[in-house]
Structures are given as C-alpha cells and as structure tokens.
Amino acid sequence: MGPVLAGVLQLLALIAALALAYRPLGDYMAKVYSSDKHLRVEKWIYKGIGASPNTEMRWPAYLRGVLAFSAVSVLFLYLLQRLQGSLPGSLGFSSIDPDQAFNTAASFVSNTNWQSYYGEQAMGHVVQTGGLAVQNFLSASVGIAVAVALVRGFARSRTGELGNFWSDLVRGTIRILLPISVIAAIVLVACGAIQNFSGIHEVGQFTGGSQQWNGGAVASQEAIKELGTNGGGYFNANSAHPFENPNAFSNLFEIFLILLIPFALTRTFGRMVGSLRQGYAILATMVTIWIGFTALMMWTEFAHHGPAFDIAGGAMEGKETRFGVGASSIFAVSTTLTSTGAVDSFHSSFTGLGGGITMLGMQLGEIAPGGTGSGLYGMLIMAIIAVFIAGLMVGRTPEYLGKKIGTREIKFAACYILITPALVLVFTAAAMALPTPGNSMTNSGAHGFSEILYAYTSASNNNGSAFAGLNADTQWFNSTLGLAMLLGRFLPMVFVLALAGSLAEQKPVPATAGTLRTEKPLFTGLLVGAILIITGLTYFPALALGPLAEGLAS
16 A cells, blocks of 8 residues: 555545544533533532632623633642642652743643643653643633633623633533543553653663653543643653554544544534534535645645655655654644644654645634634634625625624624734744844754744644744743743633624524525635635745745755
C-alpha cells in the first residue's frame, strides 16, 4: 500500500468514526444542558462553592462568573508552580520562574496550552496532575458553557436570561468531559501510553552517557488534552512522543478525540434551537473547510519535488516514521483548525506552504470545527456576518434563526472578529521592530518571520502549537504571549455573551418570502466564502512575508 492511499484510507476511517458518534453525542449534550435535574455529586459541588444552580443569569452575571472563575484559576495555577519546589511529588524540580509561571497559568486557563518549557524537565507530578490536567477539564468546560449560552440566546425570546454559568460548568465537566476521558485513557493505556507516578529513572546506556525519563499519569492527561482541545503535552515532544502516542492507531484515535466534541456540538446547536437542519448547515461549513485544508496539506507534503522526497514518500523531515506524511497532515490540520495545538510532527519542518496552511487554519478563528465550544460560537458569529452581508446585497434587514441582526448585534459580531487579528498583528509587529525578541529566532528571512507570526497567531487564537525554531522562554515572549492568550480568550467572550443577551431579549421574527434560508447549501457556500475572504483580507500581507514567500521560493 502506498503512503498516499494509506493517508486517504485513514481520513475515510476517521470520517466514519466521527459520523457514528455525531448523533448520540450531540443529542446527549443537548439533554445535559437542557435538563433541570442535578446529580448528587453536582449538588455537593454547588454546596461547596456556594452556587445556586437554578438561578438564571443575564449576560453580565454570566460573564462575571466566567471571568471570576478564570481569574481564580490563573492565580491558583500560578501559585502552584511558584511553590513546586516545596511540594511533595515535585521529582526534585525547582519552583517555576515568575514570568514562565504566569505564561503557563495563562496558557492552561485560556485553553491554549502553549508551553515554553520542557514538560519532563520542569513540572512534577503535583503540578502536572493537580494543576495542568485539572485546567484541561475546566477550561474546556468554560468554552462549552459560553457556546451553550449563545445558543440559548438564539433559542429564547423576550428574556435576557442565558442559564446558569456554574451549572453549565459543572455539568460539562462531570457529565461530558470526565466520563469520555476515562474511556479514552483506558484505550490509550491499551495502546501503550504510560500511566504511573514513577520518579526519574535511567532507560538505557548511550554513547557519551545515559538517558533519563520520568514517568507520569500520561494517558489520563493525554485523553483530556485531546478531547478538550487543550494540547499541552506531558513531554516536550508532545504527541510525537511514544509514551503519549505509541502507534498509528493511537494517533488516529487522538485525532478523533480532537474533533469529536466540536463537530458534535453542531448537532447540539440544532437540537436546542429546534432545527436540526440549521445544525447540519453549520456542520457542512466546518466539514467543507476541514476536508479542503486536509486535502491541500496532503498535496503540499506528498508532492514536494526532489529525489530524496520521492524515496521517502513525501516531505518526511520533522515527521514520525510511525505515522508518515498522511497521518501527520491530518493531525496538523485538525490541531490547527481547532484550538488544540497538540502535534505529532514539527510544523516548522513542513514545507513552506504546508506551514502556511497550519497558520491559516488558526487565523480563520479555529472554527472548522474549532475548539470545545469556542469553535461553535466562533462559527455562529461568522454566520451572523454572512447573513448581514447577504442582507446588504438585497437591501433588507438581515435575520438569523428568527432574530433580527440589527446595529447592536452586528457591532458585537464585528468587535469579536477584529480582536484576535489586532492582537496577532500588533504583537508580531512589535516583536519584529524591537531588537531583543528577534534574538530568539533560529532562522532568518521568511522562515524566521513565520516563527514569530506563528507564535502570536497560536497564542491569540488559543491554539498552543509552535514553530520549533523560536526560543519563547524569555521574559518578552513569556509576558506578551501570556497577555495575548488571556486577551484572545476572554475579550471575545465578552462580545459573545453580550450578543447572546441581546438576541435572547428579542421577539421572534416570522419567516417571510424574503428571509434568507440559512439551512440551505447556498448559505453554506456563502458562509465558507465569507470566512475565507475576511481572513484573507486580514492576514494576506503578513502571510505573504512569511510562509508564502518561503513556499514560492522553494
């Protein structure tokens, strides 16, 4: 079997698995967030944190809950790292420096999981399991909660109430993320991923010395790392490390976990707004972009010319021979079109155009299918923009799901889509203009510029992957990337929740002959076009200086 055919067959198997899980998981999540009953363990949690789960919240109260919880999470994780040297189970590692502790705390709470440190050489068992793994669950649950609040904004009318943040947070963690992660961790252990709390031990003798590794609860962290579209690896090599991702099956299973909830949430959306066809339209948009990017990535990596590439079966630099070009391409596209950031190959070693595809995937807003929750609300924002554009074309007030998209709503949507590009471009420009940040680049020219552009694209979009040539463990990058992660995560949520509150207050508008049918293929095509055009106009000059220049020169 040739490498191209193997890659295509893996893609088809992945699509089939996702299709089988789509309906049951999507319907289950809709029931979870629509139920008025609470499990006993959930009642204990509500009592412990002093929350009233049945109290409905308007968008300012919901937002305060999101921000207050996340701020406490950042502080807790920061202090845990700063105190690591005094904690048991630290494996002898010292406390984390202030700038790196801030960067890591901001990273994991914002669902970015950017890592400017070597995991196996910096973090002990307590920080890994009691800090980082816990935030993998909680940050993902926050994202789903915000998405559900926006869906309720479409589904409800004549009220500004969006549900209860604490209830949504706890239910998402207890009923969705935790049980699936337990099953996924067992599968990964069966595949060969490690799960222990052993200390540092010598694994063999090599020329010039020995190599040492520490164990850890890797399989359990790997499961929620992918399922929650987090991405932070227990080891520096991330999912290219055999302890995290042992074989070809585990690799495909991890891609499945990355895409599982973001795709299924479109079914949840359709069920909660009372129109499954609306959910299918959003799903079709996501699938079109995901498959298109995957096909383009495979083409750039397989078709790179030269005798060495022909012998290797494609551009194999930076890729694991266990996975090959096809599986690495699927993983790279899936992890950058979501907010995951996990990698099974080094994106910096991809072809020039291949690296540009990973960058563009993040710059779309990670909406195809996007992160857990963030992908759905990002796509719904783009749907509102597309409906507004269509309304301008025909000269009528745009409507979406029976709600008018007026001046107030379009301002919230416009602010949402402007925040992240502003963060990416302003921070990249500052890093290139100042003398010190440039010293962190391993490469010069177009590829060196791509290293910095990729870093701020990844941080601001809460992805977490990186071009390997950039030394980001400096005060400048730890501080500015941490700031970009927090602003890129929580500022958009302000406008998402404000938009949700505005929509929930409206009176439903009946459909007329002039209403745009947003469940039809025509709207799907319009939405795909709007996403690509808006992103292209925003980022093309920067991409032309980096990956496009490198790709055309090779």
